[in-house]
Amino acid sequence: MHLTKTDYLEYTFCKKNLWLKKHKPGLFVGVELSEFEKKIIEEGNLADEAARNLFPDGELIGIVGVNAVPVTKKILEKNPPVLFQAAFLFNDFFVQADILRYNDVLKGWELYEVKATNDVKREIPHHHINDLAFQKIVIENSGLNIVKAGVIHLNGEYRQRGKVNYDELFIIAELTDEVLEAEELVRGQMEDIHTYMKMEEEKGCECLYRGRNAQCTTFAYSNPKVPEYSVHDINRIGGSKKLFYDWIDRGIYTLEDIDNPETLTGAKKAQYEAYIAGEPLINKEAIQKEFGDLTFPLQFFDYEGYSSAIPRFNGFGAYEQVPFQYSLHTLHEDGRLEHKEYLITEPERDLTLPLVESMKKDFDDRGSVISWYKSYESQRNDKLAELHPNHADFLIGLNDRMFDLMTIFSKNYYVDARFKGSASIKNVLPVIVPELTYKALGIQKGDQAVERWEKMIFGDIHPDEKKEIENDLLEYCKLDTLAMVRIWEFLINL
Numbered sequence: 001m002h003l004t005k006t007d008y009l010e011y012t013f014c015k016k017n018l019w020l021k022k023h024k025p026g027l028f029v030g031v032e033l034s035e036f037e038k039k040i041i042e043e044g045n046l047a048d049e050a051a052r053n054l055f056p057d058g059e060l061i062g063i064v065g066v067n068a069v070p071v072t073k074k075i076l077e078k079n080p081p082v083l084f085q086a087a088f089l090f091n092d093f094f095v096q097a098d099i100l101r102y103n104d105v106l107k108g109w110e111l112y113e114v115k116a117t118n119d120v121k122r123e124i125p126h127h128h129i130n131d132l133a134f135q136k137i138v139i140e141n142s143g144l145n146i147v148k149a150g151v152i153h154l155n156g157e158y159r160q161r162g163k164v165n166y167d168e169l170f171i172i173a174e175l176t177d178e179v180l181e182a183e184e185l186v187r188g189q190m191e192d193i194h195t196y197m198k199m200e201e202e203k204g205c206e207c208l209y210r211g212r213n214a215q216c217t218t219f220a221y222s223n224p225k226v227p228e229y230s231v232h233d234i235n236r237i238g239g240s241k242k243l244f245y246d247w248i249d250r251g252i253y254t255l256e257d258i259d260n261p262e263t264l265t266g267a268k269k270a271q272y273e274a275y276i277a278g279e280p281l282i283n284k285e286a287i288q289k290e291f292g293d294l295t296f297p298l299q300f301f302d303y304e305g306y307s308s309a310i311p312r313f314n315g316f317g318a319y320e321q322v323p324f325q326y327s328l329h330t331l332h333e334d335g336r337l338e339h340k341e342y343l344i345t346e347p348e349r350d351l352t353l354p355l356v357e358s359m360k361k362d363f364d365d366r367g368s369v370i371s372w373y374k375s376y377e378s379q380r381n382d383k384l385a386e387l388h389p390n391h392a393d394f395l396i397g398l399n400d401r402m403f404d405l406m407t408i409f410s411k412n413y414y415v416d417a418r419f420k421g422s423a424s425i426k427n428v429l430p431v432i433v434p435e436l437t438y439k440a441l442g443i444q445k446g447d448q449a450v451e452r453w454e455k456m457i458f459g460d461i462h463p464d465e466k467k468e469i470e471n472d473l474l475e476y477c478k479l480d481t482l483a484m485v486r487i488w489e490f491l492i493n494l
Contacts, residue, residue, distance in 0.1 A: 002066060002094045003193060008134050008186075011193050013125035016205035017216035022197060027218055039451065040116075043309035047116035048098055050310050051152050053166040055101060058082035066094055076144075090141040093190060097135055099152070100144075108147030111136060112172070116309040118156035118318060120173050132179045133186040149179040154318040160311035169310070169318070209248055211238035212420075226253045229275075235267040235421030267412055267421065275417035284494050286413040291492060294403060296333035297367040300484040301398075302326065303380050304449050304477050312458075313351050315387050323352060323380045324453055327477040328362050329485050337485065343473055345466075347457060356384055356391050363398065372425050372484055374404035405484055408491060425483055433486045438479060442472035449476055 001022055010018045020027055033041075052058055059080045061068050068087035075083065083100045099112040113132055115121070121128050132149045140146055151173045158169050205222040207215040212232045220226070230253045231237060237244050243263055252258060255275045264272050274281045305321035316322050325343045332338070340362035342355055363369075371377040378399045385392035408414050409423035418431045426445075429436060438444040443452055455461065456469040 001092060001197065002089070003092055003197070004094050005131055005134050008093070008190070008193065009125050009127070009131060011196075012127065012130065012189065014205055014207050014216040015193075015196055016202060016222055017207075017218050018193075019197060019199075019201065020218050020221070023201065027221055031217055039447065043116045044114075047154065047309045048114045050164070050166060051099065051112075051114040051170055052084055054152070054170060054172075055082045055084075055099060058084050058099070058101075060084040061086055061096070063087075064096070068096060069094075088139050088142040088144075090138045091190075092194070093134075093138045095135045095138045097139065100139075103147055106147040108145035109139075110148040110150070111139065111146050112150050112152050115151050115153045118154050120151050120153060120175065129175060129178045129182050130186050130189075132175060133182040134190070136179060137183065137187055137190065148174070148176050150175045154309060156318060158311070159317050160314050162314065164310065209245060211236065211244075214238060229417075229420070230254060231258065233420045234264075235271050237268065237421075240268070267415075270412040270415040271417060271419075271421050274415045278417075281412070281415040282494060283413040286411070287408055287491055287494065290403075290407060290413070294368040294370070295366070296331070297364050298331040298488070299363060299367055299369045300329040300331070300481040300488070301369050301371050301377060301402075302477060302480040302484070303377055304446070304453070304473070305376075305380060306450050306453055308454075313347070320383070321376075321380060323355065323384065325449075325473060325477050326355065326359065327474075327481040328359075329481040330364060330367075331485060331488075339478065339481075341474055341478060343470060343477075345456065345470055352384055353388060356388050356395070360391065360394055363394075365397075367401075369398050369402040370405050370484060370488065371402055372404070372406045372480075374402050374406075378402060405488060414491065425480070425487075428487065429483045432490050433483065436479065436483055436486055438476070441476055441479065442468070443476040449473055 007018055007021075010021075052060070059075060059082065061072055061075065061084065063071055064085075066087070066089055068085065069089050072083070072086045072088065076086075079102070081102055084098065085096045086100050087094070087096045097111055098114040099110075101110045101112070102108075103110050111132065113128065113135065115128060117126075128151050132151070136146045136149055152170050153173060155169055155171045158165075203222075205216060205219065207219050208223050208226070210232070211234075212230075215232070216222075226232065231244065231247050232253075234255070243260075247253075247258065255272060258264075258272065261269075261272055261276075270281055303323045304325040305323050307319045307321050309318055311317055311320070313322055326341065328340045330338045330340070342358040342362070344351065344355060348354065381395040381399050385395040388395075406423050406425070409419070409428055416428075416431050419427045422428075426438075443449050452469045453473060456466050456473075461469075
């Protein structure tokens with residue numbers, strides 16, 4: 001059984017989940033990565049490849065896996081200055097190092113890990129220092145001397161201008177001292193992994209003490225006593241560790257069993273009370289007050305945005321959101337509902353200018369603009385104003401009259417336990433307006449929209465498929481704004 005650095009990092013997060021992956025892989029059959037998770041992996045690979053441009057004399061080991069170990073040994077005999085994806089195996093631990101560069105002055109190798117992030121991470125499960133320490137231990141036990149270690153990460157200040165400038169796109173963070181300090185801890189963890197992986201399966205897993213969004217893939221298998229709706233689903237319960245841990249220690253998993261509800265405050269209290277009451281908690285006065293300043297026509301607005309580790313469009317940086325589409329439903333005072341939309345299908349030199357020009361035609365210069373989680377739309381407008389200063393007054397003006405419909409739910413003016421503590425429109429809509437659903441659409445989630453647009457723009461696909469993606473994107477974004485209209489109508493009629 002080989003244990004990779006990914007296995008090591010997973011062990012530090014939930015060792016039981018790793019044990020099950022190795023001993024009961026059948027539990028993971030049919031568990032697919034989301035489009036978002038797939039894109040994270042893809043972006044990591046793209047960043048790794050791009051960083052190689054910093055070392056033009058590097059040699060790539062083109063084999064993935066343990067078969068690359070003997071190939072690495074043979075190439076090392078030639079004393080190469082730089083190696084990409086060099087492979088090493090020690091005591092069942094296996095690594096392929098992103099970049100190794102020989103340092104003639106220090107008479108040893110510099111180890112660099114490429115990360116598709118804008119900074120160095122120091123928290124489990126993405127602990128870059130421990131990641132490097134793990135690699136250093138394996139490599140040095142394979143006979144090489146590591147004299148420096150660091151992370152090569154993206155520069156958050158970089159903006160694309162024509163051809164990619166890799167020296168400006170990446171930052172090399174020197175972390176040798178931190179890695180040396182972490183070695184003792186990591187070495188002990190590696191010994192623990194060996195011992196644990198040989199043990200019989202233990203009951204439960206450490207994710208029992210984590211909120212729902214921070215749990216491992218096999219949580220339900222390892223913790224069968226925890227119901228589908230449990231204390232783990234209470235709004236941001238992971239941030240109230242003392243209270244949460246006390247419940248878990250005493251075997252309190254259901255909301256009905258909570259014996260100290262008086263300790264709950266804010267959103268947690270509201271969710272609990274709605275759950276126990278079996279009906280929504282509604283503050284009609286607060287809702288009407290929030291809506292009091294809205295003026296017709298009401299313009300329900302939503303962007304879809306694309307981001308990538310390696311910037312692909314001028315004026316944008318690593319992971320900076322590129323608005324490629326919008327949907328706009330305009331509700332007039334007489335009840336008429338109009339819909340306008342725009343989708344970038346053929347990128348021009350000035351990518352977002354046609355989108356902004358279309359917005360100027362479609363928006364009414366009167367009335368309120370309504371979005372969901374308005375900071376996203378506002379930030380896109382700020383960016384577009386930066387790129388197109390001639391249209392800045394229009395874009396900033398949209399921000400000045402923008403209302404966040406999510407506020408009604410995030411401020412607990414309308415709380416339904418079925419939201420499970422979330423104010424996301426994907427949680428609210430099925431409860432409040434169940435007849436509107438994304439399930440029948442070709443695109444059902446934001447991460448799918450990003451993946452399909454990328455495929456439409458950069459993929460080598462048939463025109464028929466491109467047209468299908470275009471239609472799917474338009475229908476998806478259209479439903480986002482129609483959903484806001486229907487939620488607003490529901491609330492105004494309470």
